[in-house]
Structures are given as C-alpha cells and as structure tokens.
Amino acid sequence: MSNRRNLGSELLRLTHLRPGLTRADAARELGTGTGTTAEIVVRLLADHLLSEGEASSEGRRGRPTRPLLPHPDGPLVLAAEITHEDWRLRVVELGGATLAEVGAPHPSHSPDPVLTAVRAAARTMLRRFPRRVRGAGLAAPGVVRDGHLLEAPLLGWRDVDLRTAWPRSPDLPAEAVLAGNDARCAATAESVRGRAVGARLALHLHLDAGLGGALTTDGELVDGAHGSAGEFGHLPFGDPARSCGCGARGCWGTALDGAAFARSLQQDEPHDPVAFSHRVLDRARRGDVEALRAVAEIATNLGRGIAGLVNALDADLVTVGGLAARLHDAAPDTVRAALEEGSMTLRRSTPPVLTSGAFGADGPLVGAAELVWSRSWKRLERSRGAG
Numbered sequence: 019m020s021n022r023r024n025l026g027s028e029l030l031r032l033t034h035l036r037p038g039l040t041r042a043d044a045a046r047e048l049g050t051g052t053g054t055t056a057e058i059v060v061r062l063l064a065d066h067l068l069s070e071g072e073a074s075s076e077g078r079r080g081r082p083t084r085p086l087l088p089h090p091d092g093p094l095v096l097a098a099e100i101t102h103e104d105w106r107l108r109v110v111e112l113g114g115a116t117l118a119e120v121g122a123p124h125p126s127h128s129p130d131p132v133l134t135a136v137r138a139a140a141r142t143m144l145r146r147f148p149r150r151v152r153g154a155g156l157a158a159p160g161v162v163r164d165g166h167l168l169e170a171p172l173l174g175w176r177d178v179d180l181r182t183a184w185p186r187s188p189d190l191p192a193e194a195v196l197a198g199n200d201a202r203c204a205a206t207a208e209s210v211r212g213r214a215v216g217a218r219l220a221l222h223l224h225l226d227a228g229l230g231g232a233l234t235t236d237g238e239l240v241d242g243a244h245g246s247a248g249e250f251g252h253l254p255f256g257d258p259a260r261s262c263g264c265g266a267r268g269c270w271g272t273a274l275d276g277a278a279f280a281r282s283l284q285q286d287e288p289h290d291p292v293a294f295s296h297r298v299l300d301r302a303r304r305g306d307v308e309a310l311r312a313v314a315e316i317a318t319n320l321g322r323g324i325a326g327l328v329n330a331l332d333a334d335l336v337t338v339g340g341l342a343a344r345l346h347d348a349a350p351d352t353v354r355a356a357l358e359e360g361s362m363t364l365r366r367s368t369p370p371v372l373t374s375g376a377f378g379a380d381g382p383l384v385g386a387a388e389l390v391w392s393r394s395w396k397r398l399e400r401s402r403g404a405g
C-alpha cells in the first residue's frame with residue numbers, strides 16, 4: 019500500500035513537470051507496468067488531483083492516448099515575492115501555470131503594512147479558490163532562516179517573521195507554509211523547470227537590489243550549515259576601499275549595483291538603485307554611448323566574478339537572473355570575454371554554459387511555488403478522500 023502511495027506522489031510530480039505526458043510515458047518514467055500505472059491514474063483522477071485531456075492518436079501503433087493534465091478543481095499553491103519596492107502574489111496550479119496574480123508597490127517601508135497587504139491578498143485568493151490551496155511560499159531579499167528574514171539591509175528590515183504574511187486557515191497548516199531567500203528560490207526554479215535541468219553543478223546568480231544566488235548539485239540546492247549558502251554578492255571581488263551594507267568591505271555586489279552604474283556615469287548615488295540600473299540598461303539599448311560604456315564596465319565586473327566562482331566550484335552551468343540577465347543580454351560578449359580572461363587554463367578546456375535564466379524577474383516567484391510543491395506530494399496523496 020505504502021509503495022503505491024509513493025508511486026502516486028511520483029506520478030503527480032511527473033505530471034507537474036511535464037503536463038500532457040501520456041500513461042505510457044508515465045509507466046516508462048516510473049518503471050512500472052501499464053496495469054499498475056493505470057490503477058494509480060484512476061485513483062488520482064477520482065481524487066481530482068489529475069484529469070485527462072482529449073484523446074489523440076499520436077500514441078504508439080496509432081493507439082489513442084489521452085494526456086495527463088492538472089485537474090480543473092485540483093490543488094493550488096500560493097507564491098509571493100517581496101522585493102525592495104513592491105510585492106506580488108500568484109496562484110499556481112499543478113504544472114506551473116498561473117491562475118491569478120496581484121501585486122502593488124509597498125504601502126510603506128516598514129514590514130507590517132507590507133505583510134498585511136500580502137495577507138489580505140492571500141485571503142482573497144483562498145476565498146476565490148475554496149479548499150484548493152495546499153501551501154504557500156514567500157521569497158524575500160536577504161538572509162532567511164526558519165521562516166524569519168534575519169537581515170535585509172536594502173529593505174531596512176531585521177528579524178521579521180515572514181510566516182505572518184499568510185492568513186491563518188485550515189488550507190495553510192504550519193507545515194505547508196515556507197519562506198526563502200529570493201535568489202535561492204530563483205535557483206530552484208532554474209533547476210526544477212528552467213535552464214539548469216540536468217546540470218551537474220549549476221550556479222545561479224540573481225541581481226536585484228543586491229546580488230545573491232545558489233548552487234544546485236544534480237538539482238538539489240546546497241543549503242550550507244544554516245540554510246543560507248549563496249551570498250555570492252559578498253565575495254571580495256569589488257573595490258577593497260568600498261564598504262557594503264552587510265558590514266564587510268570590497269564586496270562584489272558593490273561593483274554591480276545601481277551605485278556602481280552611477281559611479282561609472284560619474285553621477286550621484288541614486289535614490290532607487292534598481293530603477294536606476296534599469297534606466298541605464300534602457301539607454302544602452304537605445305544606443306546611448308555613455309550608457310553602453312557603463313554597461314560594458316559592469317558586465318566586465320560580472321564576468322570576472324563568475325570566472326572566480328567557476329574556477330573555485332567547477333560549475334558546468336551558470337544562469338543569471340533579474341538585472342544580471344538584462345546585463346548579460348545587453349553585453350553577452352563582454353561578460354563572456356571577462357569570464358574567459360579570468361578563467362584558469364584548466365577550466366578553459368571545459369568552460370561552463372553561461373546563459374540568462376528561463377524566468378527573468380519571475381524566478382523568485384516560480385521558485386517559491388516549486389519549493390512548496392516539492393514538500394506537497396506526499397501530503398496531496400494523504401489528503402485523498404478527505405475532500
């Protein structure tokens with residue numbers, strides 16, 4: 019019995035990653051006979067966890083086959099992201115599609131009004147999709163541990179319990195609610211359903227107000243001793259004279275942020291560094307020579323740092339997200355040249371694939387949803403018959 023339950027969880031996960039797969043695909047992937055697979059499918063259909071689409075005759079020997087899809091009344095998760103300037107909340111169904119999304123600029127810079135706004139939006143979604151939501155995940159910038167945002171210098175928040183962003187509801191038991199660092203969430207998105215699928219050691223770098231990231235080995239996040247590995251923005255690849263909000267000097271992030279763009283353009287430190295960086299990248303896209311020079315300088319800083327990380331870590335894939343994706347896409351040859359110049363001879367024979375991530379600015383939201391799903395499979399199976 020317990021074995022069957024695990025197969026049910028595995029089939030839910032497979033359908034989540036590849037909605038539209040056939041029973042034959044599923045049997046092959048699960049390594050089970052078609053009879054066993056059919057039994058599991060029938061049960062998951064009856065429990066409104068999966069549905070089957072229209073039959074097509076693309077199956078082997080022309081036999082009609084029906085694709086496995088999320089059930090229209092099936093399970094959902096809530097995913098939210100808090101950035102330095104706004105919040106977003108999204109309802110995600112099995113398979114990763116977004117059913118609804120809301121968001122707004124922060125009503126104030128203190129945590130309570132922001133978390134209250136997210137909570138109100140979540141409550142609205144719980145009413146709109148009654149008894150379907152099975153978990154919730156929140157991505158936030160800064161160091162997150164055990165559901166608490168310990169330190170987010172750019173938001174100015176310390177010791178905030180992020181779990182209070184979710185309303186108390188039987189749909190959201192404590193074990194179904196989580197919070198994570200935004201860049202680590204984005205790395206999860208890449209490794210589960212983005213460009214890092216299949217990589218041995220993937221490095222993801224996410225640049226927003228600060229630079230963060232994560233490593234995944236064979237799809238598994240490297241946590242570190244306290245769950246906060248990946249603070250690559252605080253490696254000393256920057257100007258040793260420059261101090262960083264983290265308390266250290268010479269951090270790499272200070273060579274990539276909006277203030278770095280402003281220095282390159284000989285302008286004052288911007289009030290909103292992220293918006294400033296976007297504006298410089300917009301100007302560069304229109305061919306503005308000064309902006310192009312600034313972009314080249316910051317893109318070189320990005321490539322040099324990536325080289326250092328690849329030298330140390332032996333990554334086979336590097337994905338960049340958020341502002342780093344825009345920077346890479348604006349000057350891919352510059353980033354690549356700096357990466358090559360900084361690479362050990364040893365690494366030059368096996369250079370990593372370097373690419374923008376699949377999700378752009380959505381990486382943290384997609385990843386927050388994936389972290390919730392990854393904890394949900396067994397619970398979904400256990401809940402069968404309960405509704």
Ligand SMILES: [Zn+2]
Binds near residue numbers: 252262265269
């Ligand atoms: Zn720092």
